Amino acid sequence: MNNEKRREIFRRLQEANPEPTTELSWSTPFELLVAVALSAQSTDVGVNKATARLFAIANTPQALLELGLEGVKEQIRTLGLYNNKAKNLIKMCELLVRDHGGEVPNSRTALEALPGVGRKTANVILNTAFGEPTIAVDTHIFRVANRTHLAPGKNVDQVERKLLRVVPTPYRRDAHHWLILHGRYTCMARKPRCGSCVIEDLCEYREKVYS
Missing domain, CATH: 1.10.340.30 (Hypothetical protein; domain 2)
Structure with a gap:
């Protein structure tokens, strides 16, 4: 996947969800x-x-x-x-x-x-x-990074290192949440919702599901 595609992926994810955050409840x-x-x-x-x-x-x-x-x-x-x-x-x-x-x-x-x-x-x-541009690779991010070819890797450490290299700087702080939410609600493990995916045309997954 080229950098132009990656930038457009995050632009669309940002447009769809300008202020992503964790779904865990916390105040401190x-x-x-x-x-x-x-x-x-x-x-x-x-x-x-x-x-x-x-x-x-x-x-x-x-x-x-x-x-x-x-x-x-x-x-x-x-x-x-x-x-x-x-x-x-x-x-x-x-x-x-x-x-x-x-x-x-x-x-x-x-x-x-x-x-x-x-x-x-x-x-x-x-x-x-603390607002640092880190990316915690869980099962959702690992799946999305590999399935879309955004940042493929054999293990979570490889995916984390690659994401930190390829995610455009303006999007790095929120990339963690965008990718988790995308994996949780759209790019799901068993049956991805490709037909309603905002980055479907940019994704390089070969076995897309539309029904």
């Missing part, structure tokens, strides 16, 4: 960090229901520590892997209070040093909470 960087940490193998809808309960009684690192492990488990038990997630949240809060004054750091190194936070989660926080 800490709430976003918790929500993203809870989102593994869970839907955004499920996470939002759990965090609505949790944040109503504890939405700071110190408050979660005071709630305690069993208290956190009780609030998030509707989510998959909630035992491990609760343990990681408590450990994360301990480090945030001890090393960062209870604030979420805005550096990749510090974020990835937190329990349960890998590169993808760090990218989400840096992009969504």
